[in-house]
Amino acid sequence: MATWTTSAAIGQREDLTDVVTRIDPSETPIFSNAKMEVTKAVFHEWQVSELAAAVDTNYVNEGADYSYVNPNPTTRLGNYHQISAQAAQVSGTLDAVSLAGRAKESAFIKIQKSLEQRRDIEKSLCKNEARSGSDARKAGKLMSYITNINVISASTTPAGTGADVSDLAGTNAALTLAKIDAANKLAYEDGGNPDILLVSPGNKVAFSDLSSGSAVTNQLHMTSPKEATIIGSVSMYLTDFGMLNVTIDRFCADDRLFLLDSDHYSIGHLPGRMFSVSDVAPSGDTTRFSIVSEWTLIMKAPKAHGGVYDLST
DSSP: OOOOOTTTOOOOOOOOOSOOOOOSOOOOHHHHHSEEEEOOSSEEEEEEOOOOOOOSOOOOOTTOOOOOOOOOOOEEEEEEOEEEEEEEEEEHHHHHSOOSSOSOHHHHHHHHHHHHHHHHHHHHHTSOOOOBOSSSOBOOOGGGTOOOBOTTTOSOOOOSSSSOOOOOOSOOBOOOHHHHHHHHHHHHHTTOOOOEEEEOHHHHHHHHTSSOHHHHHHHHHHSSSOOOOOOSSOOEEEETTEEEEEEEOTTSOTTEEEEEOGGGOEEEEOTTOSSEEEEEOOOSSEEEEEEEEEEEEEOSOGGGOEEEEOBOO
């Protein structure tokens, strides 16, 4: 008599796990490290103040009259808000049936679309794009404000107002520690303290392959006693000007990397306009909704940051 097996039996329940696995990456280091600010106008402005250059001849005669020197005027900067939107519609039936991994399809889709919008904003921040007030408005991105770029690789330097960008017409070259250090030095001399070295996956591999082990080991030995870091896939870079957290951004292009001072940039948004969910009038038997963010990049002190462009990674 043949063995009774599962292939012949009727009535088996399906075995579908009650968890939805999300494949696409949602990490957004630029966005996640930014402070959030509520803004009040489509064109948001802020002021940057620079101190006069330090001198080593500040001594006067006893009883002498003062020499009155006006302070440096502040620099007025600004950026436009751009509108990012995701929309979706779900049938009434799909919201009513029992689903694996979520209680209600429309709620699940809202979370999914919010994550997609967050990733869109992150990728946009890495773009070489100047601000624009024409519809559709565009916020000036990192590369339209950063002026402390490695001077060997980039052929032009933007003014740092968000209104223009580098033409990226320089001769592409391999990533070196010297290029990173040069940009970091420029930012430090201008008062910045970059703490994030933002790289693409390709540049992370290139950075880890650089022959820097002995230099970093010597630097670590010079610090106060602490457990040594085993350097394989590099995650921290101890420079002459402080520690850089080497952070991978899947949305950063291979021809550029950024040195960011997390204290001096933020994301601004109009009140109630950051991942705002709005119901849209239904069409037939569907639930419609949109997720909207009206946001801008606020580079509090553009000179606090650095960049290396025209890489051949």
